[in-house]
Amino acid sequence: MKPILGKFLLIVVILALGHSGQAQDKNFYVFLAFGQSNMEGAAKSEGQDAQVDRRFQVLQAIDCPDLKREKGNWYPAVPPLTRCHTGLTPVDYFGRTLVETLPDSIRVGVINVSVGGCKIELFEKDSYKSYVETAPDWMINMINAYDGNPYQHLVALAKTAQKDGVIRGILLHQGESNTGDQQWPKKVKGVYENLLSELGLAAEEVPLLAGEMVSAAQGGKCASMNAILATLPEVIPSAHVISSEDCEAVSDGLHFSAAGYRKLGRRYGNQMLSILGY
Template sequence: MKIKITHLLLTLGLITFSVQSQAQDPNFHIYLCFGQSNMEGQGTIGSQDQTVDNRFQVLQAVDCSNINRQATEWYPAIPPLCRCWNGLSPADYFGRTLIASLPSHINVGVVNVAVGGCRIELFDKDIYEDYLDTYKEDWFQNALDSYDRNPYNHLLSLAKQAQEVGVIKGILLHQGESNAGDAQWPTKVKKIYDDLLSDLDMEANVIPLLAGEMVHEDQGGSLASMNKIVAQLPEIIPNAHIISSSGCSDKDDNIHFDAAGYRELGKRYGEKMLSLLEYDANAPILHSESNTTYSLSTVYPNPVDSYGQIDFSLPKATHVKLKLYNTAGQEVTQILNKPCTSGHHSISYDFASVPRGVYYYRLETNEKMLSKKVLIQ
């Protein structure tokens, strides 16, 4: 069953997932995934992997007749999530982990463009052509051909399409095996990260970058020494986070994870993202929302230095005031003051003019008052 991007309406059993092409839905969270073979997915797809909550979607990167999918259309995120003959990847259980804990009105989509065996330079839009012949073998050249021989541009094009219907919340990376021992790897990753943010008109250093370790030394990983270089990434990208692979099982080659390893690693990516969104992966019920209750989210991102997103829900139409207060209880600014309909709302506010420090923002209606803390840096 496929989903048209121009008019998206998919019904699976009693579950309905819809996206309107003309309006960006702040509750459709998009994550970009890129890297080499471990991000492609080399795990055997089991029966437990072939059923997925319809709230988790994939924007198909390439045409795949073997699984009846067409490029640039949305589908339920049943693996493979990269190309036609790939296997289980970290993206699979990343999305499943998010869906298990996020409120029911939030949907998750992934875009996965990865090339087995590639150096990180293959995603650098300025020098990628120098790396198109890294391997002459058909498996490598066919992967490049499927992306029109420009993986970065292919990822960017899909990301722009995804932005039309959702909001990019994070970037997932798993790469490094082909750059093992390369001390400049973090700088090279930063170049690609910065290019993506710029080309997608997103603010620098706001979108989290989650980077996974190579197969860990405790599993006998043959390239585990690269993890020391990967660990340096947060030193040059403030919003980079390292996902540990310790204990994630691998294949006999000691380079690729096995299915169980991908499930665990993907779960760790998801748990890290949930912590950044300030949801508890181990207590999803605490964060469930319905149309019969008032709710107020934590600003994303938090800490915030400029634009931040605030979500709130209303059980009925009412007048809403949203104000920012300092720790002394003094009103600093008014964020919102207008009538709002029932349901979920999302607003973006520029905190850049507010001095650094700890503040509280408060939602007020005739019947309810809710407040949350925010750190402005």
């Protein structure tokens, strides 16, 4: 009886491992996104944005009953991709650009946890509380939508996503609220390295793509931050800076228009495609 029992247990283990292996799809490329209002999405989506290839999906970050979406589930990546009433973001056309070029066998998933107006300090794992204590009231509601800790909320969602696919990159658009902060690249490095560590990722396999602020030519009020952002690859060798040149902005000098988000998002996408070898 013992040899039969041993064979039975071996079969059970093999089947269990096989089932576990099938659960994670190596052809499901997942990307994390975080930042402030431009990553959150400040432009209203338009009719042309309503249709999306079903190979491009979003992991819902919070419950949105009006959208019939529940936190932690995958849905076709029709905007909004952040919270329930946010707008178009570079992530929209990042994902669309990828699925247009990648083989049909590959799906793309995104997770976007962003808070308008926040400094990078909000995403610092060990010191975010001191920043939250000084945050204005209008920001607190956005922070609370992520259980009071956007960084940890992103990590938790990313761990959920790792059961389904493989994280292949991290997208950042943040810096307006840190304009002039020479320590910003080092702060970003800390957030990036914490994400890699908590998720068991390697920098050489999971690059960081960071977008520029609205350019001076477009009237960007924080365009001076782009000189600091340009030094990011010196601090993070796996970082890539995404140009905002000619990306249309709106009159406030801080945010892109819908057309600007589409162009910037495509640039994020094309950079990622180049990294992937396409």
